[in-house]
Amino acid sequence: MSEPAPTLFAMTDGTGEGTVVAGAGPVDRVRLEALRYAVNDEAVQYIGIMRLFTSGLTGLLSDQSAAEVRARLAETGLDVDEDTVEARLSYLVEHGNLARSPRETEARSLADYLRNRARYQLSQRGELVHRHVEELLGHSDAAREVSSEMLGGILTGLSRLARYDTAGIADADPDELAREIGTLFAQFDRLVHSTREFYAYLTQALTRYDLDRGEYQAFKTALIDYLQRFVDEVQRHMPQIADRLGEVHPHVVALCERANAGQRLLDLDGRVARRAPGLQPEDWVSLRTWFSGEPGRASDADVVRQLATEAMRSLLTNLRRIATSADREHGRYADLVRLAGWFDASPDDEAHALWAAAFGLYSCRHLGFLADDPERPVPPTTSWWTAPSAEVPMMLRRTGTRHVVGRTSRTVDYSAAKAARLAEREAAERRRRTALDELDRHRGPLDHVRLSDAARDELLEVYAGSLGRAAVEGPGGTPIPLTGCVLLVEHTPGANTVLLAPSGRMTFVDRRLSVVAEAEAATARTTTTAPATATATATATATATATATARHPVARGPASWEAS
Structure with a gap:
């Protein structure tokens, strides 16, 4: 028998049990089709339609026809004819974002029937996908604080659960116990999510090569000092949280069973619906791994401290680069931003002249030069259509570049140093x-x-x-x-x-x-x-x-x- 294919996807059904899928199967490809509407050429119209079905709670249980969708789109400033709206709705149905409503329509005339013969409602997959699309559209690249205040709440919740013994779990109210566990895991999810966002922004900022001295100082004060405080707080709470997790671990199965002892929701197939994170024993693995680790794997809290050390090293690398030369220019970021501002403020004629002066891309001209045969020179007035072909070197024809051995050294700009010395001289004269x-x-x-x-x-x-x-x-x-x-x-x-x-x-x-x-x-x-x-x-x-x-x-x- 051949070896099994590597695991690429893991799906979960309604009961929360994981189903391992080898490779990208047909079900996975069908699910990923629901993302297409946000990246195609008509994404503005599709996103506008999906917002009508997902805005507020009123759109979740309602069904709408193409005519109603067109009228609501017109209120938002998006003018689309009804046939186009019908095509867009059918596209969303094909990709699983919407579903056709089974509700029968009442029509008093043939025109009403033709206009309202098809009604559409939001699907579960469509709501999930569009929620993430809106989150991505509303995301900004600014720094976001880590929710380190959740560490105290997690420690308090674990301490409260650690007081339950076998008799206490049997006598506990299921809803009260489920509320305590749900609150604990909601705080843990907020902590993990904000930590990942902060480190993602930190990585993006540390890899910038165009930090000047002022930006470096602001970055060091605003981020690195804050990062050190967060790491210290994690280090202070981690031993206590690890001890509480060790006390709660033997009772996790009993706690989950008691929290799920109340009346449960069943889906259409008779299976128990999935509840909030933390009410299944396997959900506790991530919490225990984050603070205590597992055999052969360090805890994520230790990884947070290691990443902080790497951030400090990257900061020192930037500092070493800035200090290599007193006033040497390290990047063209500021120049390009200034040039973009000039383009934005210039009229068309000046913008074309600025483009030619900045990049040297002038309009096409016929260049006349001595031909290989001096007896039959090609005059500059000869058209390119009738002129003989020029001999192009092999390297230039294949790669588009001409190899030049060596390069000229870059001239150090001392204008900033001169300005600083003049400012010092002027200050001395004033004194x-x-x-x-x-x-x-x-x-x-x-x-x-x-x-x-x-x-x-x-x-x-x-x-x-x-x-x-x-x-x-x-x-x-x-x-x-x-x-x-x-x-x-x-x-x-x-x-x-x-x-x-x-x-x-x-x-x-x-x-x-x-x-x-x-x-x-x-x-x-x-x-x-x-x-x-x-x-x-x-x-x-x-x-x-x-x-x-x-x-x-x-x-x-x-x-x-x-x-x-």
């Missing part, structure tokens, strides 16, 4: 102007004047320039130009100038510093007769340096260096 404006506000002697650290640093900067110019300028002090005023430095033996700043105090020995107007500085230079020699300047400078360093050996390092 310098602010410091100079602060000095300008303190007109007069600077003794015991409190300045900000920035203004003090700028004062020391300009003061350093006066030390080498004192011998050249002569008596009357050394004026150093500021913004709209000058800093006047005068050699005054026995008189010191003390500057106060948030970082400390600095003393200028035998120096008088004052901020005056330019005219006052010129007057002071002409009326002062005390000579200032280069030797005295050097001595006073050394004294000021020593004093400032001795009084403030730590906080005045930059100021002492400026004074020297």
Whole structure:
């Protein structure tokens, strides 16, 4: 005997017992035919018709004729003639989405009979398929939170069921027990479904190669940090839930039998209808596998933690790619989005010009070139229909591409780095102007004047320039130009100038510093007769340096260096 074919499909009947089918049998193909209406060329009309039969609960038990369907479609803005509606309804009947109603119609005239001779109602398969179609159409690619709050509810439900012993199960109310089990599995289904959706979005986001620094930071904060919190919560609840499952496991069969002891629904064939998940012993396998695992297979909760680790690795890979070059362009996503915006806002003529400029796809032109036979050249005015065929290389004719050995290196774009440096320079200039404006506000002697650290640093900067110019300028002090005023430095033996700043105090020995107007500085230079020699300047400078360093050996390092 030959080996059995591999199992590809598993169907379930009304009792919930699984029927294993080898390969895609005829029944499976017939069931999958119910999906065709959502992907063919007339999908808009088919989806509109199916929405009439599935909207609300009123459409589930009602039957409608083609005329009624056409009238309701017109109310939604979809204008279709009655013959086309009849064809669409027959198509849906053939593929199992609708069924013909057996209800007899009352017709007062032949026209009414012809119009209402066929009525249609929704089938069970059609309702299931269209529910999933609407869910797919309404799905968005945005991130969705994991329902981690269900972990506490699952633990509470298992703890409540674990308190049932054999006598307690026999005395329990079947409906109450079924409600507790159904609630437990509804919470478990919500947890599993939201976890799968979150990881699917996480995979899509991690595989993007065009994440810039801003998107990377938002992605790291919004998703990875949230993922870590979810994993920690799963890890905190998993041991307790596993212990409760171990306590409930010996009583699962008895719990399900007692929950199903009430009055049950029978289908047309006399079989017991399938109830909510959790009321069959085999339904508990998935719950136990998710939290506790099984021999030879890790639990899904452990897989969640492993996937979180892989997400962290992918995040580090993106971070390494972003950090390979300071301002290197990693993707054309932003450029293409910007180009698409230009196309959307451009009129037709500008859009054609933009297309040609962006992609180089100009209109067709006849290119004239020297032929192989120089005695009979082909002029550029020769039509392509009558011109001789050009010799096309074998590689170009077969593959459509011309093989070129090597490639040009990509030029690194430093425009962003230049812009950053210019912004830093502009910020430094703004800080310098602010410091100079602060000095300008303190007109007069600077003794015991409190300045900000920035203004003090700028004062020391300009003061350093006066030390080498004192011998050249002569008596009357050394004026150093500021913004709209000058800093006047005068050699005054026995008189010191003390500057106060948030970082400390600095003393200028035998120096008088004052901020005056330019005219006052010129007057002071002409009326002062005390000579200032280069030797005295050097001595006073050394004294000021020593004093400032001795009084403030730590906080005045930059100021002492400026004074020297």
